[in-house]
Each structure stands twice: as structure tokens, then as C-alpha cells.
Amino acid sequence: MSLSVDVAVRRPGFDLExxxxxxxxxxxxxxxxxxxxxxxxxxxxxxxxxxxxxRVVVGDITVFDxxxxxxxxxxxxxxxMVFQGYWLFPHMTVAExxxxxxxxxxxxxxxxxxxxxxxxxxxxxxxxxxxQRAALARALAAAxxxxxxxxxxxxxxxxxxxxxxxELARHLAAVDVPVVLVTHDPLDAALLxxxxxxxxxxxxxxxxxxxxxxxxxxxxxxxxxxxxxxYRGEGIGKGIVIEGVMLAVPEPVDGPALAAIAPSAVALHxxxxxxxxxxxxxxxxxxxxxxxxxxxxxxxxxxxxxxxVTTEAAETLRLRESAEVWVAVKASEIETYPA
Numbered sequence: 001m002s003l004s005v006d007v008a009v010r011r012p013g014f015d016l017e018x019x020x021x022x023x024x025x026x027x028x029x030x031x032x033x034x035x036x037x038x039x040x041x042x043x044x045x046x047x048x049x050x051x052x053x054x055r056v057v058v059g060d061i062t063v064f065d066x067x068x069x070x071x072x073x074x075x076x077x078x079x080x081m082v083f084q085g086y087w088l089f090p091h092m093t094v095a096e097x098x099x100x101x102x103x104x105x106x107x108x109x110x111x112x113x114x115x116x117x118x119x120x121x122x123x124x125x126x127x128x129x130x131x132q133r134a135a136l137a138r139a140l141a142a143a144x145x146x147x148x149x150x151x152x153x154x155x156x157x158x159x160x161x162x163x164x165x166x167e168l169a170r171h172l173a174a175v176d177v178p179v180v181l182v183t184h185d186p187l188d189a190a191l192l193x194x195x196x197x198x199x200x201x202x203x204x205x206x207x208x209x210x211x212x213x214x215x216x217x218x219x220x221x222x223x224x225x226x227x228x229x230x231y232r233g234e235g236i237g238k239g240i241v242i243e244g245v246m247l248a249v250p251e252p253v254d255g256p257a258l259a260a261i262a263p264s265a266v267a268l269h270x271x272x273x274x275x276x277x278x279x280x281x282x283x284x285x286x287x288x289x290x291x292x293x294x295x296x297x298x299x300x301x302x303x304x305x306x307x308x309v310t311t312e313a314a315e316t317l318r319l320r321e322s323a324e325v326w327v328a329v330k331a332s333e334i335e336t337y338p339a
Contacts, residue, residue, distance in 0.1 A: 003146045003178035007044045007054035007064075009037070009202075016040050016202040022146070022178035022195075029181045029193035029210075033221050037202040038182040039084075042148045045180070046081055047074040059145045080144030084151045086135035088123040094134045095119040102141035109137040113171065128156045129164040136171065149181045153188060165191060186210065186225055198222050216337050217260065229261040229305050232339055240336065245302045248278040248331040256339035263296060265333035266307035269326040270317055277328035285323045288314070295319075299327055 001024040009016040016037040022028045030038050043049035045056055047064065056064040056077075063077040064070060088097050094115055099106040110119055113133045123131060132152055139147060152168065153161050169192050172179055183189055189196050190210050198206040198213060198221070206218050214226035223230030233242035235253030240246070247259060267273070273280060283301030290296075295314050297307045305327060309319070317325065 001059045004057040010052040027179040027193045028195045029189035032199035036199045078145035080139035081148040103143045109141040113137045129160045147179045231259045260335040263308035267328040279329040
């Protein structure tokens with residue numbers, strides 16, 4: 001069983017085009033900024049969204065093919081979907097919700113997802129995690145040939161999210177169908193998915209494992225996801241010209257190029273540093289925010305950059321907003337690749 005998607009959706013002021021495949025048992029995470037078209041993509045696969053052109057194949061069944069005039073109704077596509085907010089029928093108990101969609105005995109899914117003690121409860125009586133499990137049980141009870149999850153953990157608090165994420169990972173590992181997971185959380189993608197698509201402005205801008213996507217991001221949004229500074233410029237030998245600034249890099253680069261710098265590789269100083277750093281410029285601190293046990297410091301200068309420092313270093317440097325600092329980055333700490 002697999003899922004093959006090649007769709008184009010046209011709306012006033014917005015176009016979506018996406019092509020990808022998901023193997024049986026594989027989980028593909030779709031991530032991107034708000035308004036990128038993530039939910040629209042899921043709705044196009046299910047038939048809830050009008051598709052201008054393309055083809056969708058679920059298993060060995062073509063459920064949509066614009067050139068052949070095929071457009072199966074949503075209920076005939078064999079696609080299960082868990083929506084944001086879960087969309088459980090409020091007038092039905094958990095057992096009735098699951099049984100409504102079930103092909104065969106619903107009890108298997110009620111017990112399998114730990115809902116036995118909740119079977120007689122109504123959605124209004126469930127916690128966020130319980131409602132998520134009930135919605136997943138209902139989707140799986142329909143014996144789908146593919147499963148789509150639209151931000152399934154977004155409505156949960158931090159503690160519940162951690163618990164339910166672990167449960168969801170276990171359940172998805174046992175489901176031998178292709179799964180598409182929409183999420184904005186890189187931790188969800190890392191723990192639940194095998195592959196990742198970055199969707200921006202209706203286009204897939206990058207795909208690969210989470211490590212591949214975050215190691216070499218190609219857009220500002222992907223760079224924020226990876227937590228790195230990303231610059232686009234023109235490579236000239238062992239340098240990249242970025243907004244009129246020459247940045248020394250470790251290897252020769254020619255033509256359009258991207259340069260990625262981890263915040264942990266950015267050093268801040270009160271005075272101009274002496275020694276090995278080849279990239280040094282003045283800047284002004286414009287923001288300081290916690291990042292676990294460290295601090296992320298935003299600096300505006302010839303090149304705007306984010307540094308990550310310890311709280312002890314911040315105190316020693318007397319960092320505060322509007323403080324002037326020197327920024328230093330070793331050429332060897334810069335990752336470069338073609339734009």
C-alpha cells in the first residue's frame with residue numbers, strides 16, 4: 001500500500017503544487033509557515049478540496065486523475081483523516097464515534113488505543129489527549145488505505161503533548177499504511193516521521209530526513225526551523241558576498257550560494273577580537289531570549305545574526321538591548337552549499 005500525490009490547487013491569490021510519494025508504513029511530515037497550504041494539501045488528497053489538475057493514487061486505486069476524468073467521492077477514497085480539533089460527533093459517545101466509521105468490530109480500536117474506560121463518555125467529557133486518541137481510533141477503525149493527520153498535537157498542553165506524542169509514535173509504528181502528518185513542531189517531525197517536506201507559499205521547497213533538511217536549509221523559514229543563521233549571496237573563491245559584505249568561508253564557492261552559521265558558532269566580544277577569526281564586525285544587541293540553559297542574542301550589524309551564549313558569558317559581556325558588541329565567526333564554522 002502506498003500513496004502517490006501530484007496535485008495543483010488554484011484559488012484566488014493562492015496556488016498550491018505538490019508532488020510526493022509515501023510508502024506503506026512510512027510517515028511523512030509536512031511542515032511550513034502558516035498559510036503555506038498544508039491543510040489544503042490534505043484536503044486535496046481526501047477530495048474535500050477542488051483540485052485543478054493532477055493525480056492521486058491510494059494503494060492500487062486511482063482516486064483522482066484530471067486527465068482521465070476520475071474524481072472519487074471522499075468516502076470512496078479509503079483515506080482516513082484526523083482533523084485539527086478532532087471533529088468528534090458531540091452527541092455520540094467514544095464507542096459510538098468509533099463504531100460510526102468502523103469496518104468490523106470497533107472494540108479492537110477502542111481497547112487498542114486505551115479507550116476502554118472512556119467508551120461511554122461524550123467528547124465534552126474528554127481531555128485533549130483522550131479526544132486525540134478517540135479521533136485516531138475512529139480514523140483507523142475505517143481501515144484506511146492511507147492516514148492523514150492535521151496538527152494532531154497542536155491543541156495539547158506541553159505535558160500532555162509529550163505523553164500523547166509517545167503514544168502516537170507507538171500506534172503509527174504498528175499501522176502498515178502510508179501516513180502524512182502536518183506539523184509545525186520539529187520535535188513532532190523528529191519523533192514521528194521518517195521523511196520531511198517543507199511547504200512554503202504553496203510549493204515544496206525542500207525534502208529529506210529531518211537531519212538533511214535542517215543541516216542545509218534553503219529558505220529563511222527552514223533556517224528558523226533548524227535554528228541557524230542563513231544567508232544567500234554570491235560565491236567568489238573562498239568568500240561569499242552577502243548584501244555587500246564579504247564573508248570568508250572554508251572552501252572555494254562560485255556563483256549563487258547559501259551560507260549557514262550555527263548560533264553556537266558565533267562569538268561576541270566587548271572589544272574587537274585579535275587572533276584567528278576572519279569574519280569580524282560591529283553590531284548592536286536588539287534582543288535577548290532564553291533557549292534552554294543558554295541565551296539567544298539577536299545582533300543587528302553589517303550582517304544581522306543570532307548568537308547563542310551561556311548566562312555567565314552574557315553577564316561577563318554585560319549584554320543588554322542596545323549594547324554594542326563585536327561579532328566574530330571563524331571561516332571554518334560556516335557551512336556553504338549552492339543556492
